[in-house]
Amino acid sequence: MSDCIFCKIVSGEIKTNFVYEDSDVVAFYDIKPEAPVHIVLIPREHIERISNIKEKDAGLVSKLFLAATKLAQEKHIETSGYRLVINCNKDAGQAVFHLHLHLLGGRKLTWPPG
Numbered sequence: 001m002s003d004c005i006f007c008k009i010v011s012g013e014i015k016t017n018f019v020y021e022d023s024d025v026v027a028f029y030d031i032k033p034e035a036p037v038h039i040v041l042i043p044r045e046h047i048e049r050i051s052n053i054k055e056k057d058a059g060l061v062s063k064l065f066l067a068a069t070k071l072a073q074e075k076h077i078e079t080s081g082y083r084l085v086i087n088c089n090k091d092a093g094q095a096v097f098h099l100h101l102h103l104l105g106g107r108k109l110t111w112p113p114g
């Protein structure tokens, strides 16, 4: 998608340091962090939102979560705790319409979320 910020990050048009990458997934620090560790994980493929995933995307979605667990270990928040968040559409505050998983940790997170 030519006007998608996250597609531009994947292609390198917007220069971003990846904290993780494989053939299907890339991850990078959020530009406006909400926690000491706030990493965004995205599929390289443009999928607009979690509600658009199909059976064929099962492996891809698993890879997002597997990468998040690796990063949680690497960033030493596995034991203290962390949260994985996917915002879908307006009421959840989705701002970028390219599927992404937030990994948040490094502080006490409140529940329920706002």
Ligand code: 5GP
Binding pocket: 005, 014, 016, 028, 029, 030, 031, 032, 033, 040, 086, 087, 093, 094, 095, 096, 097
């Ligand atoms: P959403 O609200 O859609 O779930 O989350 C989008 C996230 O992407 C936000 O937390 C926002 O700060 C982050 N973000 C938006 N544009 C950029 C960018 O150009 N670079 C990085 N690193 N993060 C971005």
Ligand code: ZN
Binding pocket: 001, 004, 005, 006, 007, 008, 045, 046, 047, 097, 098
């Ligand atoms: Zn995109």
